[in-house]
Amino acid sequence: MTSLPPATEKALGLVIDLDTCVGCHACVVNCKEWNTGGYGAPLGDLDPYGDEPVGSFLNRIHTFEVSPDDAPASIVHFPKSCLHCADAPCVTVCPTGASYKRSEDGIVLVDESMCIGCGLCAWACPYGAREMDPVENVMKKCTLCVDRIYNENIPKEDREPACVRTCPAGARHFGDFSDPASNVSRLVAERGGMDLMPEMGTAPVNKYLPPRPKTRPDTAAASTSANEPAPEGFLGWLDRALERLG
Amino acid sequence: MHPAVSVIFFTVMSGAGFGLIALIGLGAPLPGGLAAAFLIPALAGGLAIAGLVSSTFHLGHPERAWRALSQWRSSWLSREGVSAIVTLVLFGFYTLLWMVSGERSLLLGVPVAACAVLTVYTTAMIYAQLRTVPRWHTGLTPACYLVFSLTCGFLLAAGLNGLTGGEPGAAGFAFFAILIAWAVKVAWWTRAARAGLASTGSTMETATGLGAIGKVRLLERPHTGENYLTREMVHVIGRKHAAKLRSIALLLGAVLPLVITLAIWFFAASTIWLIPAFVALMAGLFVERWLFFAEAEHAVSLYYGGPGA
Numbered sequence: 001m002t003s004l005p006p007a008t009e010k011a012l013g014l015v016i017d018l019d020t021c022v023g024c025h026a027c028v029v030n031c032k033e034w035n036t037g038g039y040g041a042p043l044g045d046l047d048p049y050g051d052e053p054v055g056s057f058l059n060r061i062h063t064f065e066v067s068p069d070d071a072p073a074s075i076v077h078f079p080k081s082c083l084h085c086a087d088a089p090c091v092t093v094c095p096t097g098a099s100y101k102r103s104e105d106g107i108v109l110v111d112e113s114m115c116i117g118c119g120l121c122a123w124a125c126p127y128g129a130r131e132m133d134p135v136e137n138v139m140k141k142c143t144l145c146v147d148r149i150y151n152e153n154i155p156k157e158d159r160e161p162a163c164v165r166t167c168p169a170g171a172r173h174f175g176d177f178s179d180p181a182s183n184v185s186r187l188v189a190e191r192g193g194m195d196l197m198p199e200m201g202t203a204p205v206n207k208y209l210p211p212r213p214k215t216r217p218d219t220a221a222a223s224t225s226a227n228e229p230a231p232e233g234f235l236g237w238l239d240r241a242l243e244r245l246g
Numbered sequence: 247m248h249p250a251v252s253v254i255f256f257t258v259m260s261g262a263g264f265g266l267i268a269l270i271g272l273g274a275p276l277p278g279g280l281a282a283a284f285l286i287p288a289l290a291g292g293l294a295i296a297g298l299v300s301s302t303f304h305l306g307h308p309e310r311a312w313r314a315l316s317q318w319r320s321s322w323l324s325r326e327g328v329s330a331i332v333t334l335v336l337f338g339f340y341t342l343l344w345m346v347s348g349e350r351s352l353l354l355g356v357p358v359a360a361c362a363v364l365t366v367y368t369t370a371m372i373y374a375q376l377r378t379v380p381r382w383h384t385g386l387t388p389a390c391y392l393v394f395s396l397t398c399g400f401l402l403a404a405g406l407n408g409l410t411g412g413e414p415g416a417a418g419f420a421f422f423a424i425l426i427a428w429a430v431k432v433a434w435w436t437r438a439a440r441a442g443l444a445s446t447g448s449t450m451e452t453a454t455g456l457g458a459i460g461k462v463r464l465l466e467r468p469h470t471g472e473n474y475l476t477r478e479m480v481h482v483i484g485r486k487h488a489a490k491l492r493s494i495a496l497l498l499g500a501v502l503p504l505v506i507t508l509a510i511w512f513f514a515a516s517t518i519w520l521i522p523a524f525v526a527l528m529a530g531l532f533v534e535r536w537l538f539f540a541e542a543e544h545a546v547s548l549y550y551g552g553p554g555a
Contacts, residue, residue: 002317018456028468053471060468062549064450068460075465078454080549089377095314095324114313117306120323122478123247126378126448128546131474137306194455197545199447200377208455 002094004087005103011177012105012144013084013205014164015184015193019212020171023061023077027163027172031059031081031142034162039147040112044135056131058082058142059163071216079172081163082129082142083196083204084108090121090130090141098139106178106205107146112138126200149174177205247379248481249539252303257369258531260297260330261391262524264362265399266290267337271359273352274403277410280345286406287341290399291334298330322375326368333361366395373538378545380446381438382538390434393427394531401503401524408518416517417510424507424527428500431534435492443543443553453548464551479544482553488541491533499530 035058036042045055059081067073084101088108091099098114099121101107110121115138122130122139130141145161148154158165164172175184184207187193193207231239267290270276276286302308315331317324336358344350370391373382400423404416443449450464451457503523510519543553 003320054473056474057468060473062464062468063466064454064456065463065465066456066459066461067463071460073460076454076456080468092320093323093375095317095321095327096310097313097317114310115307116310116314118304118314118323119306119478120372122474123544124376124378126453126545128475128479128549132306132478134474196455197448197452197548199452200545210455210458 002091002097002099004091004101008086008101008103008106008178010105010179011084011086011205012107012149012175013177013184013207014081014144014161015173015175015187015207015209016079017171017173017187017191017209018076018078019191019209020169021061021077021079022169022171023063023075024168025061026166026168027079028057028059028061030162030166032057034145034148035140035143038145039143040110040140041133041136041138043140044133046134054134056133056140058131058140060128066211071214074211074214076211079163080127080129081206082108082144083127083202083206084142084144086203086205087201089124089126089200089202093120093124095120105176107144108141109143109146110139110141112136115139126197126202127204144174177207247539247542247544248478249536250304252300254532254535254539256297256301256304257391258297258528258535259300260294260369261366261395261531262398262402262528263290263292263294263297264330264333264365265395265397266402267294267333267399268359268362268396269399269403270350271337271340271355271357271362273350273355274400275407275413275416276350276403277407278348280348282406283341283344283348287337287344289402289406291337291341294330294334322368322371326365326372329361329365329368333358333365336361363392363396366391377446379542380441380443381542384434384437384441386430386434386437389430390427393423393430394534397423397427398524398527398531401520401527404517405520405524408516408520412517414510414514414517417507417515417520420520420523421504421507421511424500424503424523428496438541443545443548446545448545448548450548450552453545464549467550475546476550480547480550481540483540485541488537491537495530495533495537497530499527499534502526502530 032043043056047053062078064076064078065073066076084106088101091101096114096116098111117137119132130139133140149159160174164174173184175182177184188207191209193209195204302311314324314327318328340354340358367388370388374387377383401420450462454462456462503526506523547553
């Protein structure tokens with residue numbers, strides 16, 4: 001059913017900390033690895049060892065440069081996967097009922113056996129979260145590792161999405177946003193978690209934590225460096241001795 | 247957006263087919279006799295079906311296309327499929343009745359026409375519903391699809407009627423229909439020129455949420471090569487010759503048919519000459535539809551360096 005549930009019991013999703021992410025792409029690799037063997041069809045590649053490799057990924061890291069008006073530019077590594085939107089436009093456009101949002105936990109999934117590969121859901125998503133698999137010709141997207149988080153056959157500490165489990169920097173957090181006391185809700189409250197493209201009206205569940213303000217050089221001190229008092233002690237003696245040499 | 251040939255063919259051909267079905271249903275004057283009662287609906291249905299079949303080539307799994315009929319409550323694409331089938335079935339009954347009785351039932355024809363118009367509207371809404379493509383996200387999009395569909399249908403109906411004499415007045419009507427259709431398209435183009443992604447407030451700063459810090463620039467894409475998203479939605483090659491293609495669309499689709507209709511009108515010639523005008527209009531519409539896709543900017547391009555990247 002491609003109508004959205006009026007409300008979900010839980011709102012499972014990710015918090016991605018742009019301050020902490022180092023852009024190592026480990027989450028991309030582990031996502032690809034897990035989801036190639038997990039839920040649904042494998043994540044296909046074409047020409048993987050050739051000149052023009054292409055393949056489907058559920059998680060990609062972009063790298064941006066941000067330039068403040070009054071400070072040097074900084075680099076922000078930006079992981080992007082499905083945001084499991086509360087008002088997911090990809091779900092309602094689906095003509096077959098293959099795309100759906102679960103009422104129990106809010107995860108947006110694709111039933112690949114019903115997908116006709118029309119691609120309209122990918123057009124409806126502003127975030128580029130959905131990619132057509134080049135081998136299976138069905139739409140692939142982040143499942144929030146639905147086959148890990150409830151999986152009683154794996155150790156308890158592994159019951160979180162592959163990207164979160166593997167992140168060496170601790171930049172990714174998984175939890176329930178409908179619970180104000182959850183780890184993710186607290187992070188969002190403390191660090192000013194934000195929505196991507198809120199103007200699209202998608203009400204994304206996943207939140208991004210902005211980079212913390214960078215330490216800026218003390219400009220007042222820097223400008224007076226020319227009038228520094230003369231060094232004393234050994235350095236002062238050396239300074240004066242070298243001056244005398246001309 | 248990537249201009250897929252199968253989708254361009256689908257929207258143009260089905261548009262013309264359902265336009266002709268609407269005109270037939272509304273009782274446009276057409277030749278009589280059993281052959282006409284079979285061949286004219288066959289042409290209308292053929293155009294519509296050729297377009298629909300072409301659209302399935304765009305699918306990853308065409309064998310599952312029947313599943314698209316299930317979600318009409320929420321999905322415009324599903325509604326399009328359902329209304330196309332309802333229209334064609336009703337039109338089949340209409341045609342049978344015409345062939346058997348030799349009369350065209352207006353009682354059945356009007357609902358057939360209404361369904362045909364609805365089908366074209368649902369086709370347009372597949373695109374117009376998308377907030378991610380601001381150029382499409384307007385009521386002018388279904389307006390364009392509808393006026394072009396009905397104009398194509400009218401040119402073809404009046405042209406076929408010319409086989410048995412026809413009515414020279416139809417050429418005058420056709421002239422104004424073509425003029426109005428392109429006026430709506432020019433209005434669409436005028437709006438589109440202002441309807442970039444920035445018009446919806448979406449920028450690389452809102453896409454990344456980093457606007458509070460400063461100006462955002464893409465430093466590195468996720469991977470060195472292309473991917474589905476860049477090929478499908480960050481497609482820019484088609485925009486290269488946009489101005490030239492727009493002139494070609496206007497020349498083929500507007501100027502040429504207008505000159506032909508004016509000539510028929512002026513010389514009181516047979517309206518059979520509206521058929522070449524129809525062919526020219528269709529050729530212009532293929533170019534127009536190419537631009538409809540190729541020039542469209544998708545929000546996801548903001549993650550790949552902006553619409554011009």
